[in-house]
Structure formats: C-alpha cells, structure tokens
Amino acid sequence: MNEPKDVHHIVDYKILLKSGAALFALTFLTMIAFWNHHHLGAFAAPIAFLIAGVKAAIVMMFFMGLKYDSTMNRIIFGLGFFFLAVLMAFSALDIWTRVPVLGTI
Amino acid sequence: MAATTHHHNPDVNYINEFKGIGSWLTSLDHKRIGLMYMISVLTFFLFGGIAALGIRLELFSPGQTVMTADQYNQFMTYHGAIMVFMVIVPGIPAILGNFFLPIHVGAKDVAFPRLNLLSWYVFMVGALMGIATLFMHKVDTGWTFYTPYSIKTSGAATMMVVAAFIMGMSSILTGLNFIATVHKLRCPGMTMYRMPLFVWAIYSTAILQLLATPVLGITLLLLAAERILGVGIFDPALGGDPVLFQHFFWFYSHPAVYIMILPAMGVVSELIAAFSRKTIFGYTAIAYSSLGIAAVSFFVWGHHMYVSGQSETAGIVFSFLTMLVGVPTAIKMFNWLATLYRGSISFQSPMLFALGFLFLFMIGGVTGIMLATLAVDVHFHDTYFVVAHFHYVMVGGTLMALMGGFYYWFPKMFGKMYNEGLARVTFVFIFIGFNVTFFPQFILGAMGMPRRYFDYIPAYESLNKISTVGSWLIGIGFLISLYVIIDGLLRGKKAPANPWGAKTLEWQVPSPPPHTNFHHDPVVTAGPYEYR
Numbered sequence A: 001m002n003e004p005k006d007v008h009h010i011v012d013y014k015i016l017l018k019s020g021a022a023l024f025a026l027t028f029l030t031m032i033a034f035w036n037h038h039h040l041g042a043f044a045a046p047i048a049f050l051i052a053g054v055k056a057a058i059v060m061m062f063f064m065g066l067k068y069d070s071t072m073n074r075i076i077f078g079l080g081f082f083f084l085a086v087l088m089a090f091s092a093l094d095i096w097t098r099v100p101v102l103g104t105i
Numbered sequence B: 001m002a003a004t005t006h007h008h009n010p011d012v013n014y015i016n017e018f019k020g021i022g023s024w025l026t027s028l029d030h031k032r033i034g035l036m037y038m039i040s041v042l043t044f045f046l047f048g049g050i051a052a053l054g055i056r057l058e059l060f061s062p063g064q065t066v067m068t069a070d071q072y073n074q075f076m077t078y079h080g081a082i083m084v085f086m087v088i089v090p091g092i093p094a095i096l097g098n099f100f101l102p103i104h105v106g107a108k109d110v111a112f113p114r115l116n117l118l119s120w121y122v123f124m125v126g127a128l129m130g131i132a133t134l135f136m137h138k139v140d141t142g143w144t145f146y147t148p149y150s151i152k153t154s155g156a157a158t159m160m161v162v163a164a165f166i167m168g169m170s171s172i173l174t175g176l177n178f179i180a181t182v183h184k185l186r187c188p189g190m191t192m193y194r195m196p197l198f199v200w201a202i203y204s205t206a207i208l209q210l211l212a213t214p215v216l217g218i219t220l221l222l223l224a225a226e227r228i229l230g231v232g233i234f235d236p237a238l239g240g241d242p243v244l245f246q247h248f249f250w251f252y253s254h255p256a257v258y259i260m261i262l263p264a265m266g267v268v269s270e271l272i273a274a275f276s277r278k279t280i281f282g283y284t285a286i287a288y289s290s291l292g293i294a295a296v297s298f299f300v301w302g303h304h305m306y307v308s309g310q311s312e313t314a315g316i317v318f319s320f321l322t323m324l325v326g327v328p329t330a331i332k333m334f335n336w337l338a339t340l341y342r343g344s345i346s347f348q349s350p351m352l353f354a355l356g357f358l359f360l361f362m363i364g365g366v367t368g369i370m371l372a373t374l375a376v377d378v379h380f381h382d383t384y385f386v387v388a389h390f391h392y393v394m395v396g397g398t399l400m401a402l403m404g405g406f407y408y409w410f411p412k413m414f415g416k417m418y419n420e421g422l423a424r425v426t427f428v429f430i431f432i433g434f435n436v437t438f439f440p441q442f443i444l445g446a447m448g449m450p451r452r453y454f455d456y457i458p459a460y461e462s463l464n465k466i467s468t469v470g471s472w473l474i475g476i477g478f479l480i481s482l483y484v485i486i487d488g489l490l491r492g493k494k495a496p497a498n499p500w501g502a503k504t505l506e507w508q509v510p511s512p513p514p515h516t517n518f519h520h521d522p523v524v525t526a527g528p529y530e531y532r
C-alpha cells in the first residue's frame, strides 16, 4: 500500500527459454569438465564451482526476476549469502588456527 | 475511531462471528491463529514445566531419589527441547505477534493469511512428532543434540531432530509473514517510525528467523543423515569433525537466543511506556538497537565453544565480538530507565512483570558479559553458573515479558477483565520463586557444580534444596495464573476498549476486536506513545 510504484515485472518467455538453454549448455560444460578432470588437475574443482556459480546467477537474475527487482529486495537476498559467508569464514578461522596437540610428556 | 455506527453490531467480534471448532481450525484470521498458538504453547509449557519440576525434585537430595540417572537425562532433554522449540521460540511472536502486529500497523490481517494458518499446522506436526518420541525410546541427548553422542544414542534422536526441523520451518514461515506485513500492509500515515516498538522488535526477530533457522534445518538434516546413512560429516573416524556440529548448531542457536529475547524487549517497551504515561525515551535508539542486536548476534556463536576444542584464536575473536552485544542491550536498558524517570508510574500487574523483567534481565545480561570473557568462562563453562545465567535471560526475561504481555492484552484479546489483585499475587510468587530457584545456582556454579549431572557431592546439598523449594513457588505462581485466566474468562467484567489508557492502535478498536480489526480504515496522524 505504501509503495504503489513496484509493480510485478513479468519476464519475457523468450528470455526464460534462452536462460534455460544456457543452463543446459552449462550443465553439458560441467560434464565435459568432469570427463577431462585429470587434465585439469587442481583446477577441476574451482572450474566446477565457477560454472555452478554462473548457473546460480542466471537462475537468480531471470527465473527469480532479481534483475528487475528493487534494490532493497536485492540487498535482502544478498544478505543470505553474506551470512553464509560469515558462517563459513568463522568456522574456517577456527579450523585453520588450531594448534596441533603434540603431547606434554 | 468510533467503535460503532448503525452498520456495526457492537456484540459481534472475531470470537463469536463464526462458530464451531471447524471455523477455528480453518480460520485465516490472525487473531484466531494467535489464540490457537496460545492454547498449544500453554499445553507444551505444562509438559516442559512438569519436566523442570521433576529435575528439581531429583536434585532435592544427592543420590538417586525419584528417578534413575537415565530418566534424569530424558527429563532434562524434554525440558530443554520443549521449552526452547515449543514454548519460548514461538511464544511471543506466534501468540502476541500474530494477534497484535497486524493491528499495530493498521492492517486487516497479515500479508499471507493462508501461510499463517499453514505455519500453525506445520508447528503442530513438528511439536506432536517431538512429543510422540516420549512413547518411543526416549531421547537423552539434551536439547543441543551434540555429536558424537547424538550419533550413537539409541534414543529416538532422529525423530526428535526431524521434529525440530519441522518446527523450524514453521518459524521461518511466521517470520516471512511478519516482514511482508510490516513492509506492505501499513495503513495510511503509519510510517516505519510511527510503528510501536513491539513491531520493531518482532520485525528484527523475523529477520533472524528467516536468516538463521535454515542453518538449523540443514544441521539437523545432516545429523539425521549421519545417523541413518553414516555420511561422516561429524564423525572423526570418517574424516568428519564433531566441533563442526557445534559451529553449525550455534550459528542458529545463538541468534535463536535473540529470537527468544527480542520480542520480550518489544513487549517491555510497550508496557513501560503505557504504565509510565510518558512518551518513550529514545524511540529510534530502541528501534535500531533491536536491529543492532539482530545483526551482532550472527558473529558471536563461538562463545559456546571456548572449551570444546575450538582454536584459541577463534575463542579470542568470539570473546571480543560477544562483548559487543552488551552495547545495543544497554542502550535499551538506559532508554527504559529514562522513560520511567518522572513518569506517572502505576504498578498494575503488567507493569510489575515489566519491572521484574528489567531487574532479572539485567542480572542475566551482566552475567552474560562475565561468561563472554574467555578466561572466566573456562572456569564457569558447563557449571550451574551458565544454567542460572540463561534462565535469568530466558525465564527472567522472556517469560516475565510474556506474562506481562498476557495480562496487558488479555482484556483486548477476550473482552474481559481479570482479577487484578490475584494477578499481582502471581507476580509475587513467580518473581520470588524465580530468584529463590536460580540465584543459588550462580553460587553452586561458582563452587564448581557441573550442569546436567544427576548427582552431586554433599557440599552442594543445602543450596540445591533452596533451589528446589523455589521451583515449587514458581509452580504455585503459574497455577494461580491459570486460575486468574480461567476466572477472567468465565466471570470477568466486560473490558472497555482501552482499560489502560494506552495510545497504540489496538486500544482504539473494541475489545475484543471485530473480525476485520477496524470498523473504518484507520488513518494514523501521530506516533504510538504521545502521552505527554
């Protein structure tokens, strides 16, 4: 009632089809990366995560319509990721700063 | 807003407009859903309370008296799990928040009434699943379900954990509903800064419910997966880490402490303003300190793990961050005291509970700072000092505010007055009983008595006896409250629209309110506390 300006945006179905196609293509790319993972070595996991990240971004922008949404809603959405990062960062802080107990005798 | 015109029958309200049990179970009215939560939560409170009395009875004397050690562990688990997941987390938001948040912002209902009803059903499914484990192999893990024990116990921990997961879903739905209501359904003239502080508190709580509860859900699912499939996330033999469970668990459960206390602070803001007949001091400071507490609460969870094998560096960082919680909390405390200053205070029963809150919550808060101090906590960890501390926060804080809120809004919810004299007697019993029960536990903790134990050495006996006697006083206090409620419902005088002379919107509509809350669409032109 207070914000009459935000009308629901309807995403054009052609954009949805294109995003869908992109998701399938990226899934296929993940499979190619998996078939070649011994060539990629240590890069295999980061590459897989990168592809997954791009896919998630496509879903959020077009299927969830965040690209057309108000900044406020984007911030609220982003907060979830921020606190996920907090959870992981502090848990990692604990594990990475543990001093191995070598015994005192 | 005139209560009646010739269009409106003054005798028709949300309680009697529709009749029959079916009209309640399918009701989308936030007020009826609030009452349904009230009945369920009070019933679970009875279960949790009986478990508490059982624990104290066993601890009346050293050695085995009324139950075995295994039964003691079960009593302790059900007391904790029921009180946390079924009473204090849903308590104020789902009962008083559901009933009053929409009226406070001038709305006819919450943003998603069907979702609201669904959240009650989801809650009941989870709660009844949890209660059902009583008839299976009873759970003995404590409410925290710590690994590695929770992985190997033969109790029905999987079912209990799934029950808590389901109740978490309900909590998320409630929070989502309140956030949408605050953003979208405020009536004309109701700016964010004209909302009652109760709404700010419930709003901050809702953010926590939305952001933190999913982590509890995932953690409990991982624990269930660990028990059923042996995936090895928390089991060191399979490369897992049991301390990781504590990280995940407290990432929810520390913010959950604020899910439990922030709504109480909101109630207290309403009570103190109304019974001091004075504009609340520092409105914006109190509103933002709620958000501040919510934000800081995500960075402090490691204070539960100082002696759990967490690294020293992490402990130091968490100790420092935990101290920060004291800042927004103290801001609230000072603003409440400043509101009392030169107010015309009347000591009616809701106000007594609010003042009790100030006193007890301060003790709970200050001992919290003591426990946040890394070096001090190494001594106090897992002693009765911690038990006393969090009961001063959860019971001295949240439960006192819940009781004060009940008495304050009882006339509005049911359209009846209760026996004020007896209501004050309940305060005396609960307040004194509470201190008699829990203050000795600070001393016991400082003397080194460990928590969760079934037995103790003779040196601890006299203080334990005092503590148990206190628990009986609390029990008597709640029995009298039950009588006050039933007596008020059956024989209470008809309540006027505004028995306390308060300024927020709910007091401008009839008691009890009509089905759509307002006979005429409200337009707000002033703040919620413009007394003088």
Ligand SMILES: [Cu+2]
Binding pocket: B253, B254, B257, B300, B301, B303, B304
């Ligand atoms: Cu904590």
